[in-house]
Amino acid sequence: MVLKRRVLHQRLLIRGGTVVSMDPAIGILPQGDVLVAGDTIARVAPRIDAAEARVIDARNAIVSPGFVDTHRHVWQTQLRTSATDWSLFDYFCRMRSIFGSFYSPEDAYLGNYVGALEALHAGITTVVDHSHIMNSPEHADEAVRGLREAGIRGTFCYGLYPNPSYGASVAPSLDPGFRLADAKRVRARHFTSDDALLAFGLAPTEVTATPYATTCLEIALGRELGARHISCHVAMGAYDTGARLVARLGRDRLLGPDLVLVHGAALTEEELAMIADAGAAISSTPETELQMAMGHPVAVRADEKGAAASLGIDIVSNYSGDMFAQMRLLLQAQRGLENAALAAPPRRIRYRAEDVLRLATLGGARALGMDGRIGSLTPGKRADLVVTRCEAINLVPVHDPVGALVLNANAFNVDTVLVDGRFVKEGGELVGVDWPALAERLRRSAERIVTRSRAIPVAAIEEIAAPLMLR
Ligand SMILES: [Zn+2]
Numbered sequence: 001m002v003l004k005r006r007v008l009h010q011r012l013l014i015r016g017g018t019v020v021s022m023d024p025a026i027g028i029l030p031q032g033d034v035l036v037a038g039d040t041i042a043r044v045a046p047r048i049d050a051a052e053a054r055v056i057d058a059r060n061a062i063v064s065p066g067f068v069d070t071h072r073h074v075w076q077t078q079l080r081t082s083a084t085d086w087s088l089f090d091y092f093c094r095m096r097s098i099f100g101s102f103y104s105p106e107d108a109y110l111g112n113y114v115g116a117l118e119a120l121h122a123g124i125t126t127v128v129d130h131s132h133i134m135n136s137p138e139h140a141d142e143a144v145r146g147l148r149e150a151g152i153r154g155t156f157c158y159g160l161y162p163n164p165s166y167g168a169s170v171a172p173s174l175d176p177g178f179r180l181a182d183a184k185r186v187r188a189r190h191f192t193s194d195d196a197l198l199a200f201g202l203a204p205t206e207v208t209a210t211p212y213a214t215t216c217l218e219i220a221l222g223r224e225l226g227a228r229h230i231s232c233h234v235a236m237g238a239y240d241t242g243a244r245l246v247a248r249l250g251r252d253r254l255l256g257p258d259l260v261l262v263h264g265a266a267l268t269e270e271e272l273a274m275i276a277d278a279g280a281a282i283s284s285t286p287e288t289e290l291q292m293a294m295g296h297p298v299a300v301r302a303d304e305k306g307a308a309a310s311l312g313i314d315i316v317s318n319y320s321g322d323m324f325a326q327m328r329l330l331l332q333a334q335r336g337l338e339n340a341a342l343a344a345p346p347r348r349i350r351y352r353a354e355d356v357l358r359l360a361t362l363g364g365a366r367a368l369g370m371d372g373r374i375g376s377l378t379p380g381k382r383a384d385l386v387v388t389r390c391e392a393i394n395l396v397p398v399h400d401p402v403g404a405l406v407l408n409a410n411a412f413n414v415d416t417v418l419v420d421g422r423f424v425k426e427g428g429e430l431v432g433v434d435w436p437a438l439a440e441r442l443r444r445s446a447e448r449i450v451t452r453s454r455a456i457p458v459a460a461i462e463e464i465a466a467p468l469m470l471r
Contacts, residue, residue, distance in 0.1 A: 010037065011035065012035070012054050012055075012056065012421070013033060013035050013036075013048060013054070013055045013056070014035075014036070014056045014063055014385075014387060015055050015058055016032075016033065016057065017033075017062060018030055018031065018032075018062045018063070018398070020401050020402060020405065021064075021376055021378070022065050022361045022376040022377065023044075023376040023377060026378070028402075029044070032063075033048040034048075034063055035053065036383040036421055037421075039383055039420045039421035040383055041377055041378060041380065041385070042379060044377050044378070044379060058387055060390050060391055061388060061389045061391075061415065062387070062390060062404060063386070064361070064385065065374070065375055065376050065377050065386070066125025066126060066384035066385060066386055066417065067386070068124070068127075068364025068365050068374070069126065069313050069364070070310040070311065070368060071128055071130060071231065071260065071283040071285055071314055072119070072128065072130065072314060072315070072321075073129070073132065073315050074119075074146070074147065075103065075107075075143060076095070076316060077110070077112075077115035077118065078107065078110060078111055078114070078442050078449065079095065079446065080316050082095075083315065086291075086292070088292040088469075089462075089466075089470060092469060093461045093465050096132075096163065097164055100135075100163040101135065101165065101453075101456075102452040103133055103135060103163075103449060104448070105136065105141070105142040107445045108135075108139045108146070109143065109145055110146070111133070112129070112131075112142070112145075112146025112147050113146035113150055115316065115321065116150030116151075116152040118316065118321045119152060120150060120151070120417055120424045121417075122322035122414060123322070123323070123386035124152075124313075124321075124322070125153055125384040125417065125418075125424075126365070126368070126374060127152055127153075127154040128154055128229055128260060128312070128368065129143075129155065129156050130157050130203045130231045130262070131143050131203065132160075132161040137178070137182050137186075140186045141186070141190070144198070148198055150424075151197070151419055151424050152198075153374070154197070155198070155199045155200070155228050155229045155368070156190075156191075156198055156199070157201035157202055157203040157230070158186055158201070158203065160179045160180065161174075161176070161203070161206055162175060174205055174206070174209060174210050174214075183221070187225045197420060199229075200225065200227055202221065202225065202231070203230070203231045203232070204219060204230065204232055205218060208233065208234065208241055209468070212243070212245070212248060216249075216254060219254060219259075223256075227258060228369075229259075229368065230259050231260045231262060231283075232245075234246055234264050234267070235261075235263065235267045235298075237263075237289065237294035237295025239294065240295075246261065246264075247270060250274030255278035255280045256279070257278070257279035257369050258280075258369075259278075259280040259281065261275065261282050261283070262282075262285065262314075263283075263285065263288070263295075264284065264302070265289055265297065265298045266295055267298060269305070272301070272302055273305065275307045276308075279308065280308070281309075281310060281367035281368060282308065282309045282310065283310050283311070283312040284298050284309065284312070285314035285326070286299070286311070286329040287313075287326060290329065296337055297329075297333060299330055299359055300351065303355070308367040310359055310363050310366075310367035311327065311356075311359050320411075323360045324405070324409055326360070327353075327405075328406060330359070331353060335350075353400075353403055353406040357402055357406050362376050363375075383421040386414055386418075387417075389413055389414075390404060392413055394408055394413070395408055395409060395413055412428070414428075415427065415428050
């Protein structure tokens, strides 16, 4: 076990950086100071004199709020690069139906621990973990432990989806079995404090594959358990079944601010209006949606309709776990869509980098109902912040700090990350992590999963899945 060592400073002054606050009242300070007192942002101003505060020199650096990732299956960390050329059909057959079945509790722990560290390393301070790796109660305990030991803020959404257990047959089942009762156990055992960094949530069985009545019961269970978030994959472009789940939930008055509706490119205008009225969240994961025929990312359309739109990473089994790539992809995919529809060359570009940076920070916080606490550098909010050094060859010089974050920076430019006023990354290094040793454990875990998975013939799974998915 890697022992965590974090230092809580009473007063910390981040001095002389370019402050991209995301607070409309503060805006961007070309040179400014941020004072942190304990777990809270105390002041943001062009110059702060704070006696006895520890000072971090932020000259040639950008200070910004932590990113908010509203959808991620954190457990997939050790399957990195396995899904490079996969369709959603491949992903269902291989990841969800085979690899997921061969995770041990230790694998679930490592996936979640290292996955959360990877997020923090890239300046993501809040994550919604849609955790459909509940092969046993021990898997749930270990997945929670992984997030908690990493020190990330967020919601652990207990996944009800049953990964196949491969006894006598490979026939699929959608019965959550022990998970319904186990979600209650996990809620009671691991989530006793409302003030903790990590909150309890629920991820119903795939809502596009189960009967509507089942989905309603599972959402009701989440509400009975006081789930902060209920995470559902919906309206997935070419794979959309046309069941109009969101419209039905809206008509039955079951949409609410606790729902995080993921992907959603096939949502109708009527459904987006219902989502906006109900205060439910939309999480668009641009890279998955573009790769896996889920339609054009809905984030901008939803945002402009007044819905609480946000961004998610989704999976690192086929791409990087940072928000920089997702922001860039969304921005340029949106510009591409709009430019392709023009009859003549545009004098100006309509969609702006600052809009996508907002979705990745304050927009995510708003979508999760947490914008009173996080999402911007605002006095009184929790100190979740990122210092991005602009010293490396990809970030010298910087004429536009928003452009630097959205179109140029990467995770290795992130120098310092605070969550709730605690250092989780400092001087470019994760705090209290022996990375070479951890990397070796992760490699061994990956090897075990892949070896065990060879027992199941993919063709047999594909035969069962094709009539269900490729209609
Ligand atoms: Zn997902």
